[in-house]
Structure formats: C-alpha cells, structure tokens
Amino acid sequence: MYHKHLLAISTALLATAGMAQAQETVKIGTVAELSGPGAPAGTNWRDGIKIAVEEINAEGGILGKKIELSEYDTQTDPQVSRALVQKAIDAGAYAILGTIYSGSTMVNMLVAQQNSIPQFVGSEAPGIVEKGNPFVFRTSSGAQKGVPALTTYFKDTLKAKKVAVAWVNNEFGKGGRNVFVEEMKKAGIEVVADVPSEQAQTDYAADIAKLKQANPDAVFVYMNQEESARFLIEAKKQSLAMPLVGEVTLTEAKVIELAGGAAEGAIAHVGVTATATDVPGIGAFAKKFETTFKRRPTHDAIKGYVGAWTTKYVTEMVGELDGEAFAEKMHGLCLKAADHPKILLDTCWDDRGEMSRPSFMVQVKNGAPVVIGTVPAN
Amino acid sequence: MSQFLQVLLSGLATGSIYALVAIGFTLVWQAAQTVNFAQGEFVMLPAFFVLIGMSVFGMPLWIALIFGLAISIVVLGVLFKKMIVEPILPHGGITLIIATMALGILLKESVKEFYSAEAQPFPSLFPGDPINVFGAVLSLQDVFNLVISLGIVVLLTLFLNRTRTGRCMQATAQNPAVAEILGVNVKRMILYTFLINAALAALASFLITPVYLAKFSNGETLGLIAFIAAIVGGFNQIRGAIAGGLLIGVLDNLTAAYVTAQYRAALPLVLLIVIILVRPQGILGTSEGRTV
Numbered sequence: 001m002y003h004k005h006l007l008a009i010s011t012a013l014l015a016t017a018g019m020a021q022a023q024e025t026v027k028i029g030t031v032a033e034l035s036g037p038g039a040p041a042g043t044n045w046r047d048g049i050k051i052a053v054e055e056i057n058a059e060g061g062i063l064g065k066k067i068e069l070s071e072y073d074t075q076t077d078p079q080v081s082r083a084l085v086q087k088a089i090d091a092g093a094y095a096i097l098g099t100i101y102s103g104s105t106m107v108n109m110l111v112a113q114q115n116s117i118p119q120f121v122g123s124e125a126p127g128i129v130e131k132g133n134p135f136v137f138r139t140s141s142g143a144q145k146g147v148p149a150l151t152t153y154f155k156d157t158l159k160a161k162k163v164a165v166a167w168v169n170n171e172f173g174k175g176g177r178n179v180f181v182e183e184m185k186k187a188g189i190e191v192v193a194d195v196p197s198e199q200a201q202t203d204y205a206a207d208i209a210k211l212k213q214a215n216p217d218a219v220f221v222y223m224n225q226e227e228s229a230r231f232l233i234e235a236k237k238q239s240l241a242m243p244l245v246g247e248v249t250l251t252e253a254k255v256i257e258l259a260g261g262a263a264e265g266a267i268a269h270v271g272v273t274a275t276a277t278d279v280p281g282i283g284a285f286a287k288k289f290e291t292t293f294k295r296r297p298t299h300d301a302i303k304g305y306v307g308a309w310t311t312k313y314v315t316e317m318v319g320e321l322d323g324e325a326f327a328e329k330m331h332g333l334c335l336k337a338a339d340h341p342k343i344l345l346d347t348c349w350d351d352r353g354e355m356s357r358p359s360f361m362v363q364v365k366n367g368a369p370v371v372i373g374t375v376p377a378n
Numbered sequence: 379m380s381q382f383l384q385v386l387l388s389g390l391a392t393g394s395i396y397a398l399v400a401i402g403f404t405l406v407w408q409a410a411q412t413v414n415f416a417q418g419e420f421v422m423l424p425a426f427f428v429l430i431g432m433s434v435f436g437m438p439l440w441i442a443l444i445f446g447l448a449i450s451i452v453v454l455g456v457l458f459k460k461m462i463v464e465p466i467l468p469h470g471g472i473t474l475i476i477a478t479m480a481l482g483i484l485l486k487e488s489v490k491e492f493y494s495a496e497a498q499p500f501p502s503l504f505p506g507d508p509i510n511v512f513g514a515v516l517s518l519q520d521v522f523n524l525v526i527s528l529g530i531v532v533l534l535t536l537f538l539n540r541t542r543t544g545r546c547m548q549a550t551a552q553n554p555a556v557a558e559i560l561g562v563n564v565k566r567m568i569l570y571t572f573l574i575n576a577a578l579a580a581l582a583s584f585l586i587t588p589v590y591l592a593k594f595s596n597g598e599t600l601g602l603i604a605f606i607a608a609i610v611g612g613f614n615q616i617r618g619a620i621a622g623g624l625l626i627g628v629l630d631n632l633t634a635a636y637v638t639a640q641y642r643a644a645l646p647l648v649l650l651i652v653i654i655l656v657r658p659q660g661i662l663g664t665s666e667g668r669t670v
Contacts, residue, residue: 034495035490035495036495036595039494039495039496040496040497043496169639169640195639196639196640197639198639198640198642198643200595200599202589202590202596202599203388203392203589203630203631203634205384205385205388205389205391205392205631206385206388206630206631206632206633206634206635206639206642207634207639209381209384209385209388209631209635210381210635212381212384212515213380213381226497226591226593229497229591230589230590230591233588233589234589236506236517237506237508237515237516237517237519237520237589238384238388238508238515238517239508239515254496257499258497258498258499258591259499260499261506262506
C-alpha cells in the first residue's frame with residue numbers, strides 16, 4: 001500500500017514538474033524542405049526563423065516565455081510533410097511555420113487545421129487560401145495576387161502583344177500559370193506558347209526551342225529555383241532573346257548562384273526582397289543574416305522571419321497561447337511597420353489568410369538582383 | 379525546320395553523354411558479367427571531387443578536373459573493383475548487382491550528408507558562345523560535348539580493336555579461362571576495364587554537370603536512362619551503347635517538342651519495352667547463349 005502511495009505521489013510530482021517546464025517555453029515547429037528539390041527554399045526559410053527566434057528570445061520571448069524551436073525536414077515530400085506536422089503538434093507545438101512547397105502545404109495544412117494550430121506558410125498556390133482553412137496564413141502574397149501585379153509590367157512597360165509561359169508542372173506552377181493566362185486574357189495579350197516542364201527536369205533544350213519557335217515578345221517563367229536556373233542556362237545557350245520575366249523565384253540569390261551569367265537580365269516581381277535595403281528593417285535583417293550564415297538571404301528567409309515575428313505580435317495581442325483566438329485575431333488584421341518594426345512592411349491578412357503588402361520589381365544586373373520599381377499592395 | 383534541327387542537335391549533344399555512361403554499363407558487363415546499378419552515382423560523384431578540389435584546396439578549374447579524374451579512377455575504379463567486385467563476385471552476379479545498388483545509395487546519401495542537399499553551380503569547361511547552324515543555335519559547350527563524347531568512343535574502339543592490350547581485354551571479356559591459358563593477365567585486364575569505366579564516368583560528369591548542376595540525386599535519372607540506352611542499343615556491344623544513348627537523347631527531345639512534355643520521362647521505358655519484345659539483344663547487340 002505504502003509503495004502504491006509513493007508511486008502515485010512521485011507520478012504526480014513528475015507530471016507537475018513537466019507541466020511547469022512546458023509552461024516556461026513556447027514550442028514552435030518549423031516544418032520545411034531541408035533536403036530534396038526544395039532545400040534552397042526550406043533552408044532559407046528555417047534560417048530566417050532562427051534569426052527571428054533569437055531576437056524574440058533576446059527580447060523576453062512570447063508572453064514572457066522563451067521560444068523552443070524544433071526543425072522537421074520534409075525532404076520535399078508532401079506525405080512526409082503531413083506526418084511531420086502531426087509529429088510537431090504531438091510534441092506540443094503552439095504554431096507551425098512551413099511548408100514552402102505548395103504541394104506539401106495542400107496536404108499538411110489539414111492536420112494543423114484539425115488540431116486548431118495556426119500555421120504560417122511560404123507557399124503561393126492560390127488553392128491554399130481557397131479551402132476555407134481558418135488556421136492557415138501566408139507570409140507572402142499568393143500567385144493570384146502576385147502574378148496580376150505583373151500584368152501592368154507586361155502591358156505598359158514591355159508593351160507585349162504576345163507572350164509565352166514556361167511553368168513547372170506542380171501545384172505551385174499550375175497555380176501561377178492559370179492566374180497568368182487568365183490575366184493575359186483580361187489584358188488582351190495573346191499567349192502564343194504554353195510550355196510545361198516537370199519538377200527536377202534537367203534538360204530544357206526542347207522547351208526553349210518551342211519558345212523560340214513561338215517568338216513571343218516576352219516569356220513568363222514560373223518554376224522553382226533549380227528548374228529556373230537550368231531553364232536560364234539553356235535559354236542562354238540557345239540565345240533566347242526576349243525578356244524573361246518571373247514571379248519571385250527567377251531572380252532569387254540561389255538561382256543567380258546556380259545560373260551564373262545566364263541569369264543576367266532576368267526580371268521578376270517579388271513580394272519581398274533582401275535587396276530592398278532602403279526599407280530599414282529589411283536592410284538590418286539582410287545584414288544580420290549575412291553575418292550569421294555567410295550568405296545572402298532570399299525572400300524565403302524574410303518570409304520565415306516575418307512568420308515568426310507575426311506569431312509573437314499576434315499572440316501578445318491575444319494575450320494567451322490559444323490557437324483559435326490567434327486565428328480569429330489574424331483574420332482582417334493589418335500590422336503597421338511603424339508599430340511592429342519586425343514585420344518589415346505594412347502587411348494585412350484577409351479573412352482567408354491571404355496576405356497583402358507592397359511589393360517590388362527586380363532585375364538581375366551584374367550578378368545581383370536590383371530593385372527597378374515598387375508595386376503598391378493589391 | 380530550324381526548331382527540328384535545334385531539337386535534333388540538342389538531343390544528340392545530350393545523347394552523347396548518355397552514350398558515355400551507357401558504355402560503362404557495357405564495359406562492366408563484359409568484365410564482370412554484372413550490372414553496375416551505381417553507374418549513375420559514378421557520374422554524379424566526380425563533379426563533387428572537382429568542387430572539393432576548387433573550394434577546399436583552392437585549385438584552379440583545370441587542375442581540379444585532373445584531381446577529380448585521378449580521385450575518380452582510384453575510388454570508382456580501383457577501390458570499386460578491390461573492395462566490392464572482387465570479394466562479392468564469387469558469391470554470384472545477383473549478389474554483386476544488389477551490392478552495387480547499395481553502393482549507389484551510399485554514395486548518394488554520403489554526398490547529401492557531407493556536401494549538401496542543395497544543387498551547386500559547376501563551371502562550364504567551354505565558352506557558351508552560340509553557333510548558328512542553319513537557323514539552329516548551338517552553344518560551343520554542346521558542340522564540344524558531342525565532339526568529345528564521340529571522339530572518346532572512337533578512341534576507345536580503336537584501343538580495344540587495334541592495340542594488344544585492347545585485344546587482350548576483349549579476349550578476357552569473351553572467355554577469361556581461355557585468355558588466361560593463352561597468357562593474358564586476366565586480372566590486370568579486368569582492372570583496366572574498371573579504370574576505363576571510372577574515367578568515362580568522370581568525363582561524362584564534367585561535361586553534363588554545368589547544365590544539370592551538381593546535385594546528389596543527379597545519378598538517379600542519368601543511371602536509369604543510360605541503363606536503358608545500353609539495353610536498347612545492345613548490352614554487349616560498345617557501338618550499341620552509343621546508338622542507344624544517341625537514340626534516347628534525340629527521341630526524348632523530339633517527344634518533348636512535338637508530342638508531350640509531361641510524358642517525356644516515360645519514353646525511355648516505352649522504348650525499353652518495345653525493344654525487349656521485338657529485339658531482345660538490342661538494336662546492335664548480338665545474341666548470347668548462357669547456361670543457367
């Protein structure tokens with residue numbers, strides 16, 4: 001009998017100690033593409049979050065509790081990502097940061113939703129915020145917001161009458177391609193070639209030959225990083241002469257590193273870029289990132305950073321660690337950079353979790369992306 | 379017309395690389411009567427040796443290429459033969475095939491673990507200046523790829539047919555027991571075959587990686603396509619491997635340009651099934667009888 005009492009007391013003490021320990025930290029799970037084709041995006045996303053967490057913890061954490069960050073590598077596999085979101089939630093995650101690849105997010109966001117866990121994602125496929133999931137929030141505009149921002153560039157700046165679209169045949173690529181084709185139709189611009197390619201494709205000779213044959217005024221390139229780089233290398237090999245315009249990835253630091261001189265002249269609309277150093281918060285972040293990781297941050301790093309800081313800001317507005325209250329607060333929320341400097345730019349989320357903020361047009365010049373214009377929030 | 383020519387020439391340039399890798403399958407088959415399923419990884423790895431030479435030891439590109447070639451010959455030629463083939467071959471061909479599969483996974487995961495999972499840029503060996511050929515634009519890199527690959531194949535064929543060592547290697551491949559009775563140093567000839575295979579893999583790696591980018595997973599697709607190219611062309615003939623490689627390179631590009639880009643990856647497999655059904659020995663291969 002004595003032993004039974006002793007066991008019960010010990011168990012109760014251990015459980016209490018465990019709870020006390022659990023309450024001292026806020027667990028956040030980073031579920032990202034740390035290997036596989038998505039590794040360039042995922043590692044930047046994770047490293048941006050790491051910097052944010054370090055800053056947040058230095059400022060006292062969230063509601064006075066330090067953040068305990070856990071990393072989960074999806075290997076760029078949607079099914080693995082789903083299992084890892086569940087694993088992070090089982091480990092007590094208050095919020096999930098990730099994934100980047102839309103194909104993964106489409107699969108894993110249901111797990112976070114079922115557990116009422118807020119999830120910040122770096123994905124841009126339109127479908128993500130069209131599923132009625134109240135717990136998913138973007139950290140950059142979706143393709144249905146980002147791609148239309150390019151319409152005026154094609155129409156007014158390039159004065160294009162006929163364009164071509166080269167896209168990667170995955171969830172991300174399909175979303176962007178569909179929005180682009182629809183936008184061109186509305187703008188009265190003819191799409192003369194529609195060239196899909198496969199994820200991880202290595203040989204773009206036939207794709208570029210088709211684009212050359214169609215002879216458009218400009219080509220819209222919508223692919224992931226490695227595919228973008230291989231596309232640009234082949235485009236240079238075949239002397240594809242018309243402007244190559246992309247959304248976000250085409251002028252990424254990793255793409256420029258991989259494509260080298262072939263990236264020169266490529267143009268892209270980016271939701272946020274580390275080269276916009278005129279924006280004080282972005283300049284400071286880029287400097288810190290370079291010092292810490294000895295490389296330049298990509299937009300994915302900034303997205304991860306913003307996701308982590310938004311988690312802090314909004315949780316402290318709510319005043320407690322409550323996923324449902326957090327999600328409710330996020331819908332229709334606007335954060336001003338003047339009041340919340342680590343949000344970097346004035347940012348709003350609508351009732352579906354879609355994000356709006358000012359964006360940039362950049363072009364690769366002398367091996368680096370340079371801001372050539374700004375686009376107001378739409 | 380210019381589009382067709384463009385696609386054809388680009389296909390030949392890519393196909394010539396497939397041919398180099400496919401020849402490796404043929405050589406190993408002839409030397410050890412086995413299939414090296416790590417052949418794709420043998421092509422992936424040398425590019426990383428070069429990158430290590432450049433980034434770790436600060437070598438200039440051409441020195442790093444020689445360094446990469448030398449390390450490849452030692453690791454993928456000598457060590458592969460001594461540590462994998464020789465101890466396992468007596469236990470049977472199937473055992474060795476499974477061992478090469480395991481080796482492929484080991485090489486891939488090692489690069490991922492110790493170098494990076496991310497793709498790495500790889501410097502081009504030749505200038506990318508475009509050349510206009512009847513309306514089609516080829517880069518010097520493509521032209522050199524084609525010329526070097528075909529040149530190597532011609533030299534290899536001459537070596538095997540016109541030199542004493544080459545003929546000894548062929549004799550060893552055809553019947554090692556008789557070759558040994560006739561005074562051929564069979565073990566040395568087999569070693570030469572593995573060294574040539576390693577050198578060919580390294581060369582293919584140096585030519586293809588500037589376009590494919592250096593990545594741990596590069597061998598998956600390359601190995602599979604080259605394996606199919608070797609079967610399609612004829613597994614026991616070097617000229618068959620060349621034909622298979624060029625055929626797949628051209629058909630892949632023509633399919634992507636004129637039929638469907640989505641199903642281009644299926645083309646080599648369709649071709650493989652057709653060849654196995656219609657001409658199992660391959661387009662230029664010869665029938666072999668074997669006691670089982």
